Structures are given as structure tokens and as C-alpha cells.
Amino acid sequence: MDNQRYTASELMAIMTAKEFRDWEVAFVGIGIPLVAGITAKRFHAPNLNIVYESGCIGPQKYRVDFNVGDSSAADGALCLTSEWRVFSDMQCGYYDVGVLGAAQVDKFGNLNTTAIFGDRDYCLPLVRLPGSGGGNDIGSNIGRVVVMLRLEPLRFVEKVDYITTPGFLDGTPEARKRAGLPGSGPVAVVTDKALFRFDSSTREMYLDTIYPGVDAGEVKSMVGWEIKIAAELKVAPEPEDRELAAVRAADPANLIMGGAAARKSLASLDEYIDLTIRNSGRF
Numbered sequence: 695m696d697n698q699r700y701t702a703s704e705l706m707a708i709m710t711a712k713e714f715r716d717w718e719v720a721f722v723g724i725g726i727p728l729v730a731g732i733t734a735k736r737f738h739a740p741n742l743n744i745v746y747e748s749g750c751i752g753p754q755k756y757r758v759d760f761n762v763g764d765s766s767a768a769d770g771a772l773c774l775t776s777e778w779r780v781f782s783d784m785q786c787g788y789y790d791v792g793v794l795g796a797a798q799v800d801k802f803g804n805l806n807t808t809a810i811f812g813d814r815d816y817c818l819p820l821v822r823l824p825g826s827g828g829g830n831d832i833g834s835n836i837g838r839v840v841v842m843l844r845l846e847p848l849r850f851v852e853k854v855d856y857i858t859t860p861g862f863l864d865g866t867p868e869a870r871k872r873a874g875l876p877g878s879g880p881v882a883v884v885t886d887k888a889l890f891r892f893d894s895s896t897r898e899m900y901l902d903t904i905y906p907g908v909d910a911g912e913v914k915s916m917v918g919w920e921i922k923i924a925a926e927l928k929v930a931p932e933p934e935d936r937e938l939a940a941v942r943a944a945d946p947a948n949l950i951m952g953g954a955a956a957r958k959s960l961a962s963l964d965e966y967i968d969l970t971i972r973n974s975g976r977f
Contacts, residue, residue: 700933702886703951705905706842707733708937709930710793710884713840718790719743721780721832726842727793728758729944729951736940745789747828749775758945781828784835787876792832793840797823798854801899801919803861803880803892805833805841806854816856826858833859838881845885845916852919862897869897888913889930893922903928 703726710730714720716739722731723746731744736756743752748762752772759767768774783789796805807829812820833839839861843849861880863869870879879897883890889903900922904910906929914921945951 714739717741721745721789721792732944733940790837792836800854802865804857805859808856808858811855829859834875836877841883845887850917865897905930
């Protein structure tokens with residue numbers, strides 16, 4: 695996808711935003727998932743309640759924070775509680791949807807954020823990753839899970855090296871139920887080139903939607919198994935100007951959507967604060 699009007703990250707945020715529904719409670723982290731939640735609140739889900747793992751519930755704001763513990767997250771929040779409480783509420787089934795990233799995802803939606811083995815093993819892997827954090831809790835307990843990651847052959851593998859967060863496990867009927875997992879599992883995988891969903895019978899991932907300018911063959915070549923394609927393959931619409939405006943207003947300094955290069959371009963924290971203040975009301 696080569697588009698001068700918007701970036702791949704912006705389109706990922708907009709596509710993820712469409713997975714949220716009005717009046718839902720959404721467990722999201724800092725970064726593109728939060729930009730997606732803010733964008734959803736701007737349009738089709740104004741009553742979406744966002745929850746941070748730090749204990750902030752329902753912040754009424756339209757800009758991203760530095761981290762989940764940022765004091766600005768409390769702006770107009772419905773409730774400020776503890777990390778223990780929000781994860782306990784998750785186990786009780788109070789949250790509808792969560793967004794997760796991963797280093798690897800497999801055909802049944804299992805996620806790996808623990809280690810890339812290569813030709814080694816768990817004890818001495820090729821790459822040691824950050825681990826679960828709250829990922830396993832979200833994937834195990836929450837109502838629906840939306841996965842976000844770049845479409846690359848090393849990320850889309852037939853079988854993950856390690857299941858950090860359960861998807862549909864081995865894909866057999868009621869595999870999650872047998873494992874004692876109350877959540878319904880992943881419903882979508884949002885990438886920079888396409889959107890994938892899961893077959894309700896086989897639990898296997900399939901290609902549901904390609905983005906403008908992307909070919910289905912290109913997508914298939916980046917998946918590590920023979921991925922199935924929807925009988926009626928969709929093409930995502932071009933983002934609307936108002937959607938792009940909402941995404942950019944949520945991250946006025948472009949720290950999230952611009953990636954590492956954008957972060958390096960800011961000389962200081964003072965510059966970030968000044969830029970954020972000057973752009974916060976432009977939407």
C-alpha cells in the first residue's frame with residue numbers, strides 16, 4: 695500500500711475503531727489501540743467506555759497519553775481504581791472487547807509475546823520477548839479480542855513458538871471451553887494491508903478484507919500457511935477526511951502514529967508539550 699494521503703498506521707487505527715460498538719467497555723493499551731478507541735468515540739461509539747490497566751475507567755478525553763499511568767488519563771474519568779480491580783472485573787466478565795498486539799499469531803489466533811525460538815528452545819531462545827503482561831488475562835477472559843500487528847511472514851506463522859495468549863488453541867470444537875477460558879476469543883486481526891477474521895466452525899483465520907491498493911496474492915504471500923479467502927472478499931473504503939482528522943488530533947505530536955522516526959524528531963519534552971497544546975483543539 696503506497697498512499698500519500700494517509701499512512702498504514704492511520705488506516706490500522708481507523709479499521710480497529712470500527713470493531714468497537716457503542717456502550718461497550720473496551721480494555722485498551724497506550725498506542726494505536728487507544729487512538730482507535732478515541733476515533734470510535736468521535737463517531738459511531740460516543741458512549742464507548744475505555745479502561746486502562748492502571749485503573750482508569752472511562753476517561754473523557756480525545757488525546758493519547760505517554761503511558762497508562764499518566765496523570766492526564768484521569769481527565770473526566772468515571773472512576774479511578776487499582777490495577778488489581780480492573781483485572782478482577784475482567785475475570786468477572788465486565789469487559790466486552792480488548793485489543794492486543796503480538797510478535798507472532800497463528801492460524802487459530804494464538805499469540806506469542808514470550809520468545810522466538812528459532813532453532814533453539816524456551817530456555818535459550820533466539821529472541822526473548824517482553825512476555826504476557828496482561829495479554830493472557832485479556833485473551834482468556836474478555837468478550838472479544840481484536841489483534842493488531844504488521845503483516846509479515848515471520849509474524850503470521852502456522853504455529854506460534856509459544857502460546858502467551860490463547861486464541862482458539864488447536865482449533866478443535868470447544869477447545870477454549872475445555873481449557874476453562876470464559877472469553878469468546880479473537881474476532882479480527884487488523885494489519886497494515888488487510889483484515890482477517892475467524893471461521894465460526896473451523897476457528898481458522900481467513901482473509902476477509904483487503905485495503906485499497908493491496909492485492910490478495912500479496913497478502914497470501916506474507917502468511918505462513920495456505921490461508922483461505924472469504925467467498926466475497928471485501929475491499930476497505932478509503933478513510934474519510936474526518937476520520938483522518940480524528941486520528942491526527944488524537945496524536946497531535948505524531949508520537950504514536952509516526953513511529954520511532956517521529957519520536958526522534960522532537961528535541962525535548964517541552965517541545966512535545968508545546969506541540970500538543972497548540973494542536974489539541976484543531977479537530
